[in-house]
Amino acid sequence: xxxxADDRLLRLLGIVAYLDGAGxxxxxxxxxxxxxTPAQIQKDVDALWVSGTPGYWPDDLIDFDAASIDRGVxxxxxxxxxxxxxxxxxxxxxxxxxxxxxxKATGAVQADPARSAVVESALxxxxxxxxxxxxxxxxRLAPGGDRQVVSAISSAxxxxxxxxxxxxxxxxxxxEREVDPxxxxxxxxxxxxxxxCYRAAAPRTFRVDRILEATETDVPVQEHPGVGEQAAEIDFxxxxxxxSSPLATIRFAPRARWFAEEVPVESVRNLPxxxxxxxxxxxxxxxxxxxxxxLAPYVRSVAPAALADxxxxxxxxxxxxxxxxRETGPTFGHGTDPRTRDAATSPDRH
Amino acid sequence: xxxxxxxxxxxxxxxxxxxxxxxxxxxxxxxNTNAAMTKQQVRTAVAGYADAPSDEAFERMFERDxxxxxxxxxxxxxxxxxxxxxxxxxxxxxxxYALPSIDLTPAELGVLSLAAQFWxxxxxxxxxxxxxxKLRAAGAGDPSADALAGLAPSVRAVGDAYGPLMxxxxxxxxxxxxxxxxxxxxxxxxxxxxxxxxxxxxxxYLMCFDRDRQAPRVFRMSRIESRVRxxxxxxxxxxxDFETDVVLGKAHGEIRQAVVAxxxxxxxxxxxxxxxxxxxxxxxxSERLPVPAGAPAGGRAGDQAGWDILExxxxxxxxxxxxxxxxGAALVVLEPEAVRAETLRRLTAxxxxxxxxxxxxxxxxx
Numbered sequence: 224x225x226x227x228a229d230d231r232l233l234r235l236l237g238i239v240a241y242l243d244g245a246g247x248x249x250x251x252x253x254x255x256x257x258x259x260t261p262a263q264i265q266k267d268v269d270a271l272w273v274s275g276t277p278g279y280w281p282d283d284l285i286d287f288d289a290a291s292i293d294r295g296v297x298x299x300x301x302x303x304x305x306x307x308x309x310x311x312x313x314x315x316x317x318x319x320x321x322x323x324x325x326x327k328a329t330g331a332v333q334a335d336p337a338r339s340a341v342v343e344s345a346l347x348x349x350x351x352x353x354x355x356x357x358x359x360x361x362x363r364l365a366p367g368g369d370r371q372v373v374s375a376i377s378s379a380x381x382x383x384x385x386x387x388x389x390x391x392x393x394x395x396x397x398x399e400r401e402v403d404p405x406x407x408x409x410x411x412x413x414x415x416x417x418x419x420c421y422r423a424a425a426p427r428t429f430r431v432d433r434i435l436e437a438t439e440t441d442v443p444v445q446e447h448p449g450v451g452e453q454a455a456e457i458d459f460x461x462x463x464x465x466x467s468s469p470l471a472t473i474r475f476a477p478r479a480r481w482f483a484e485e486v487p488v489e490s491v492r493n494l495p496x497x498x499x500x501x502x503x504x505x506x507x508x509x510x511x512x513x514x515x516x517x518l519a520p521y522v523r524s525v526a527p528a529a530l531a532d533x534x535x536x537x538x539x540x541x542x543x544x545x546x547x548x549r550e551t552g553p554t555f556g557h558g559t560d561p562r563t564r565d566a567a568t569s570p571d572r573h
Numbered sequence: 574x575x576x577x578x579x580x581x582x583x584x585x586x587x588x589x590x591x592x593x594x595x596x597x598x599x600x601x602x603x604x605n606t607n608a609a610m611t612k613q614q615v616r617t618a619v620a621g622y623a624d625a626p627s628d629e630a631f632e633r634m635f636e637r638d639x640x641x642x643x644x645x646x647x648x649x650x651x652x653x654x655x656x657x658x659x660x661x662x663x664x665x666x667x668x669x670y671a672l673p674s675i676d677l678t679p680a681e682l683g684v685l686s687l688a689a690q691f692w693x694x695x696x697x698x699x700x701x702x703x704x705x706x707k708l709r710a711a712g713a714g715d716p717s718a719d720a721l722a723g724l725a726p727s728v729r730a731v732g733d734a735y736g737p738l739m740x741x742x743x744x745x746x747x748x749x750x751x752x753x754x755x756x757x758x759x760x761x762x763x764x765x766x767x768x769x770x771x772x773x774x775x776x777x778y779l780m781c782f783d784r785d786r787q788a789p790r791v792f793r794m795s796r797i798e799s800r801v802r803x804x805x806x807x808x809x810x811x812x813x814d815f816e817t818d819v820v821l822g823k824a825h826g827e828i829r830q831a832v833v834a835x836x837x838x839x840x841x842x843x844x845x846x847x848x849x850x851x852x853x854x855x856x857x858x859s860e861r862l863p864v865p866a867g868a869p870a871g872g873r874a875g876d877q878a879g880w881d882i883l884e885x886x887x888x889x890x891x892x893x894x895x896x897x898x899x900x901g902a903a904l905v906v907l908e909p910e911a912v913r914a915e916t917l918r919r920l921t922a923x924x925x926x927x928x929x930x931x932x933x934x935x936x937x938x939x
Contacts, residue, residue: 228592229641233703235597237710244711256709258702274597276605277618285601304605307671308711312646313743315704322691322701323684325772326726345681352675359742361817362728362772369845391841395903409726412775435845477758484795485775497758513899519922528928535927538920540902545917 234259235267235274236309239285242299243306247288250295268297275303316353317360323349325362329409330431334373364409368431373407375437376416380404385442386418389435394509397435398422403444407431419447468504471511472526475499479521482514498523505530512537595621596638600647600665609652609662639663645703646670677712693730731770731777734794737801738779741767744807747784751799752792760798765790766810771817780820782810791821831893832908834862834880839903843896847883855882861907882907890915898923 234257241256242248254261268287275284286301311319323346332338379386386404391397402418405426409415414431426447470489475482476498483491488503505511508530515522515534525531590598598620603610616622616631625631639649647670652662677685685708689701734750741748748767753760765781768789772778776793783790832850835843850858862880887893894915897906906913 228596229645230699230703230706231593232596232600232641233645233706235593236600237706240710257706270594270597274594274620275601277602277614277620279620303601304667305601307667309707310646310670310672311704311707312644312700314700314739315646315707317739318692318697318700319685319688319704322688322726325691325728326684326688329726331726341678341680342684345677345684348675348677348681349685352673358769359739360770363817364726364728364772391845395839395841395900397838397841406725411729411772432845433842435841477753477755480753480755480793480796481776493753493758499758513901515926516901516919516923517895517899519898519919519926522922522926525926531926532928535924537901538898538923538926541898541900541905542917542920542924544902544905545913545920 231267233309235271236305238264238267238297239271239299239302239305240308242297243302247291247296247298250297253297264297268292311353313359316349320346320349320353321360321362325364329364330368330370330373330414331377331407331409334370335377338377364411364414368414368434372434372437373414373431375439376404376407376431376434379437379439380407382439383444385440385444387436387438387440388429389437390429391433391435392509393433393507393513395513401440402427402429403447419445468506469527470502471505471530472500472502473515474523474525475501475518476521476523479518482518486514508533590621590624592638595619596641599638600642603649603663603665604667606664609664611660611662613660615663646707672707672711675708675711677708682708682712687725690725691727693727694732694735696736697731728772729775729777731772732794732797734779734797734801735770737803738767738770741801741803742769742812744803745810745812746803746807747805747809748801748803750797750801753796753798755793755796763792765792768812768815769817770794771821773817773821778821780815780817789820828886828888829909831885831887831897831906831912832858832882833885833897834858834882834905834907835900836879836903837881840900843885843900843904844883847885850882850884858882858907862905880905887912894919 237257238253241253248256250261250264254264257264271285272287273279273284277283283303284301285299285303285305288298288300291298323342326332327339327342327346332342376386378384386402388400388402389397390400400423401421402416403421404416404418406417407414408417416429416431416434418427418429419425420427473482474494480499482488483499483501486501486503488501490502492500494500511530512534515525516538519534519538525534599615599622602615602619610618612631612635615635616625622631622634625634642649642665647665649663649665650669652664653659685705689705692698692701737748740746745766747764749762749764751760752763764784765779766784767779767781769780770777771780777795779792779794779797781790781792782788833843833847835847862882885893890911893912894906897904897912897916898919906916
């Protein structure tokens with residue numbers, strides 16, 4: 224892909240300013256530092272070599288030691304005054320400072336004083352250098368879970384130790400698992416632990432606020448092919464995917480807009496009266512039932528009828544508890560035992 | 574060369590030198606000039622400009638290059654040449670563009686590299702990558718990510734509105750866009766003065782002054798349905814000092830306690846932040862507990878018989894009630910009355926969602 228002229232100019236100036244302070248540096252190191260290839264660094268050096276002040280006589284040009292270049296080392300001998308690194312622009316400072324501030328507030332950084340100190344000092348040096356322009360963007364991610372859980376995870380990640388965790392799923396099922404931690408990832412409102420799960424014998428992602436307990440063992444983690452290379456983002460679509468799962472169609476009042484914005488749905492249809500209708504695959508009936516109860520005042524209709532009945536049944540059962548509690552009178556029988564219903568309607572429990 | 578722009582874009586203006594190299598020579602010339610260079614001197618002396626086929630083409634090229642340099646944080650300043658004409662001169666003042674000395678440790682540089690992966694949007698990635706190139710040019714030592722091994726925070730994409738909104742905030746210019754209101758779903762054109770962009774709880778928000786309503790407002794950016802257009806003059810307003818969370822209404826809720834009865838082994842995520850009500854106080858709650866089947870009526874209602882009584886901290890009434898309602902028959906709210914009532918409101922609406930007429934009853938509540 225063609226590189227933009229401004230991005231290349233930035234690197235050309237950056238290379239000169241850096242070399243002026245750093246002395247001779249290998250082509251490979253330069254490429255790593257500036258995030259490009261050694262071949263590109265060679266082209267950059269070639270371009271710099273013929274650039275300079277008007278006149279463009281040999282003394283006017285940026286110059287390198289030719290013998291060093293042949294050995295793969297870039298040794299700047301004449302910078303033509305281009306020795307000062309560039310100030311950060313407002314937008315650049317905003318992007319960097321906002322990311323650092325968000326990072327500083329994550330549980331994973333807060334749980335570790337050493338980490339916290341590094342982020343803190345990087346942030347201080349940056350804001351000293353850029354001024355207060357950076358308040359235009361303000362990002363805060365999830366605070367992220369129990370302090371002890373987070374510190375056990377981050378300690379195990381650093382030491383590369385296996386973890387024992389007690390985890391509760393979105394369907395409210397608790398399980399004990401042994402996992403090899405791979406990455407602690409904070410995305411938006413939640414922190415996630417990416418790990419190899421021995422119980423599932425597969426890679427799994429755990430929401431940190433649902434990890435009830437975490438204990439670091441002294442067992443070293445093992446290599447699990449393919450686990451380390453997964454994309455850094457959580458693939459929400461994959462979590463909800465499943466071509467074979469049944470479709471549900473729900474019509475919401477406008478107030479429930481976040482559902483369409485945050486839940487991966489198959490389609491959203493805006494209706495003339497401001498309502499909207501989403502279609503989604505039901506891969507996790509327990510989660511959907513619970514979410515629809517939460518949003519019920521803004522739910523206009525649910526299809527298929529079996530799903531609507533399931534939601535209504537669960538809610539009616541809960542209502543009966545409040546009634547019986549008030550009157551301390553009527554009792555409820557075994558027919559409405561929650562376990563009976565769960566077993567009948569939650570095929571995906573794991 | 575793969576780094577060049579497509580031939581069509583390049584050959585029209587400068588067959589000899591690609592734009593990055595022309596810009597480089599312009600910067601070097603304007604930094605090293607004694608006083609200033611006139612446009613004519615730039616055209617005849619700086620490598621790359623002599624190729625401009627006409628006066629007009631040169632003007633366009635020079636203006637575009639100045640804009641690009643300004644965007645990179647290298648302002649070209651205009652000065653009088655002091656001669657017999659009123660011709661303007663151009664130079665670059667190094668003190669104006671140089672990064673103040675910033676001495677980052679390898680660990681700090683590592684933290685910054687990690688921060689560089691934070692954004693999902695192309696525009697923000699460009700901004701942060703540029704910042705990183707500048708900082709790497711300034712910093713000694715190799716970046717080390719050890720301090721944050723395995724950590725990778727990121728935030729969901731802001732969307733296309735970010736670019737124009739940032740431009741507006743920087744220049745203090747007003748914007749217009751069409752917006753879908755959540756309370757009734759209607760789409761209206763808004764005229765606002767942007768103050769700040771914030772991300773909280775998975776959503777992006779624009780905090781601004783709404784000119785039509787003459788009051789501060791918060792807009793959820795995912796509900797902006799049109800392109801954001803920057804309009805009006807620069808410097809049109811001031812941005813007040815404010816706390817993001819106060820404006821967003823997140824900071825109001827102090828932490829309160831609810832008391833709930835939970836089935837054993839259930840509501841695991843809620844238990845993670847709850848604590849048991851002390852023995853001495855349990856009795857006070859028993860009368861509100863459902864009586865289990867077969868238990869003697871009015872007897873020591875079943876707190877041992879299938880319910881744990883827990884104290885749960887919460888900030889938002891509706892958040893607590895939603896969470897409680899979501900657990901269905903596994904949980905009963907005992908206190909406070911407000912949470913109980915809100916929970917019941919959700920359960921009652923949900924119970925009405927059943928097939929046939931039930932769904933209609935549910936709809937009438939919205």
